[in-house]
Amino acid sequence: MNINTRPHNPADSAYSDRQMSVLEAALELLVNGGEKAITTAGIARAANCSKESLYKWFGDRDGILAAMITYQASKVRVSARLGGPAQSPQAFCAELEKFGIDLLTVLAGPTSLALNRLAIGQASLDGSALGKLLIERGRKAVRERALVLLQSGQLAGVLRFDDRAEAFDTLYGLIVGDMHVRLMLGEKVPTLANEAAQSAHMRQAINNFYLLYGREQI
Amino acid sequence: MNINTRPHNPADSAYSDRQMSVLEAALELLVNGGEKAITTAGIARAANCSKESLYKWFGDRDGILAAMITYQASKVRVSARLGGPAQSPQAFCAELEKFGIDLLTVLAGPTSLALNRLAIGQASLDGSALGKLLIERGRKAVRERALVLLQSGQLAGVLRFDDRAEAFDTLYGLIVGDMHVRLMLGEKVPTLANEAAQSAHMRQAINNFYLLYGREQI
DNA sequence: TTGACAGAGTACCGAACGGTACGGTACACG
DNA sequence: CGTGTACCGTACCGTTCGGTACTCTGTCAA
Numbered sequence: 102m103n104i105n106t107r108p109h110n111p112a113d114s115a116y117s118d119r120q121m122s123v124l125e126a127a128l129e130l131l132v133n134g135g136e137k138a139i140t141t142a143g144i145a146r147a148a149n150c151s152k153e154s155l156y157k158w159f160g161d162r163d164g165i166l167a168a169m170i171t172y173q174a175s176k177v178r179v180s181a182r183l184g185g186p187a188q189s190p191q192a193f194c195a196e197l198e199k200f201g202i203d204l205l206t207v208l209a210g211p212t213s214l215a216l217n218r219l220a221i222g223q224a225s226l227d228g229s230a231l232g233k234l235l236i237e238r239g240r241k242a243v244r245e246r247a248l249v250l251l252q253s254g255q256l257a258g259v260l261r262f263d264d265r266a267e268a269f270d271t272l273y274g275l276i277v278g279d280m281h282v283r284l285m286l287g288e289k290v291p292t293l294a295n296e297a298a299q300s301a302h303m304r305q306a307i308n309n310f311y312l313l314y315g316r317e318q319i
Numbered sequence: 320m321n322i323n324t325r326p327h328n329p330a331d332s333a334y335s336d337r338q339m340s341v342l343e344a345a346l347e348l349l350v351n352g353g354e355k356a357i358t359t360a361g362i363a364r365a366a367n368c369s370k371e372s373l374y375k376w377f378g379d380r381d382g383i384l385a386a387m388i389t390y391q392a393s394k395v396r397v398s399a400r401l402g403g404p405a406q407s408p409q410a411f412c413a414e415l416e417k418f419g420i421d422l423l424t425v426l427a428g429p430t431s432l433a434l435n436r437l438a439i440g441q442a443s444l445d446g447s448a449l450g451k452l453l454i455e456r457g458r459k460a461v462r463e464r465a466l467v468l469l470q471s472g473q474l475a476g477v478l479r480f481d482d483r484a485e486a487f488d489t490l491y492g493l494i495v496g497d498m499h500v501r502l503m504l505g506e507k508v509p510t511l512a513n514e515a516a517q518s519a520h521m522r523q524a525i526n527n528f529y530l531l532y533g534r535e536q537i
Numbered sequence: 538t539t540g541a542c543a544g545a546g547t548a549c550c551g552a553a554c555g556g557t558a559c560g561g562t563a564c565a566c567g
Numbered sequence: 568c569g570t571g572t573a574c575c576g577t578a579c580c581g582t583t584c585g586g587t588a589c590t591c592t593g594t595c596a597a
Contacts (some may be wrong), residue, residue, distance in 0.1 A: 119544095135443035141585060151545045152586075162585065211444070217500070222440020224505040225353035226429070232504035240497075271527060274492035281500055282435070286450035287442040309489060313527050337574095359555060369575045370556075380555065542594085549588080558579075565572080 116172060120158055123148040124172045127165060132215045136222055139166070166223075167234055170216055174238035177207065190259045194307070200250055201276045201303045204243060208281050209293050213239075218285055244269065261316045268314050275306040334390060338376050341366040342390045345383060350433045354440055357384070384441075385452055388434055392456035395425065408477045412525065418468055419494045419521045422461060426499050427511050431457075436503055462487065479534045486532050493524040 116124065126148035130138045141162060145152045159165045207213055216239075220231035247269050254260040262268040283290050292302045334342065344366035348356045359380060363370045377383045425431055434457075438449035465487050472478040480486040498508050510520045 133444060136440060140583085142583095145545090149545080151547090153546095153588085154544060156586070157544090215443075217504075218439050218442055221436050221500075221503045222354060224436055224503060225433075226351060227505070228507070229505035232506065236501070236504055236506055267523070270496050271493065274494075274496035275489065276492075277497065278488050278492035279495065279499070281497070282439075282503075283454070285439045285442060285500075286435075286454055287445070287447035288450065288454055289446070305485070309531055313530055358553080360553090363576090367575080369577085371558085371576095372574060374556070375574090538597100540595105540597090543592105544594105545590105545592080547588100547590085550586090552584090554581105554583085556580085556582105559577090560575105561577105562575080563573090566570085567568100 121172060123150055124169055127169055128173060128212055131169065131219060132211045136219050166219065166231060170231060170234050171238060173212060173216060178242065193254050193257055193259050196250060198303055198307055200247060201306060204276060205293065205299065208277065209284055214284055221285070247272065258316055260314050262314050271313060272310050275309050339390060341368055342387055345387055346391060346430055349387065349437060350429045354437050384437065384449060388449060388452050389456060391430060391434060396460065411472050411475055411477050414468060416521055416525055418465060419524060422494060423511065423517065426495065427502055432502055439503065465490065476534055478532050480532050489531060490528050493527050
């Protein structure tokens, strides 16, 4: 059975090399020109393939958009550290800061921004299929990674909390704030302009998080 | 030559009653059907006006979208309390909680969500005009309100911080977190499902904020 | 060699949309 | 009463886009 004969199944993340190069071209179009630039003719031209192949592989235009999200999510699959329980507090702090930097880097990346804009622009009163896909494939990954990280911090005696999810929400809010929305709206966020500002913001966020959920009192 | 036929309007509303009713109809279309539903013919049909009038009043389709944002922002103009310096800590806490509830209520409102989706969907690599407008007309208002609120808290001796903007960012992150993005993606956020969950979340956020920026140590 | 097949390239179709033009109507004003 | 004006309703135009069909070329296996 050829791989091409199972097209529009969202759970199927196995794309052929040709299909991946097509999705790559489509992502570049999206990043550079927004949703308006994602036309079937445009993708076919940019990827040197025929429109007929696009429809055979992805079903319809929505299938292409969904495949773009699935493909990009499978590409960014972060190195999910296993939650090793014991480390020094300093090592854990560095781990936490690395997570924060990674989070901001991903959220501010042009491809992530473009896909989030795409899914949000499509959403309406009823739940958006692209939005669901983005949450399932993209957001849950970083959330899971953060949850095991927090748990390892608790086991190592660095952190103290009752509700892991609540602690994660707080951490996320302290790190990201409204930066994500502002970026998606096209604003130039000064916190991310240079390395120094970004590092200062991250230290501030982590410090506040420690004040709230650190084991030692202040 | 100004076409505005309302000489003695309040300086704020630059739109005539007829134009406002048209914008109201356009907003309803947007809320119910997303950006795709904002067609010139659709607006004209829903508002019982002619397409020619639309183009005379707003220039082109983008002008209609911009007018929708401007009009909605002028409508939601919150009662900006003047920063009265002295209150009891309890009164200030209630004020802060009221601000948080208002903030979440506005952000989760269908019209605000639809307009944010619209502006984000239009944004691209270069800054979006709608995004700038939304930030300028919508976001800055609540930010200013929060800043004077925080300052009054500092003057009343309840809060303690060096950088007002930094404190506001923290407060915003604690209250909103990633709820706004999840709502825009179409997710049903359980924190906003019922009054109890919302109130609990708000108390948690305010409490954390006090732990970070309250005057008395814990 | 030949047949099957995947896929590129192109032409085409119908629908929808942005924008314009025009006729008809109500109303204000002199 | 005549004239101008604002505006509605509708018809119309050019363009674009999603989706389909058809032709042609390269590849591979029997």
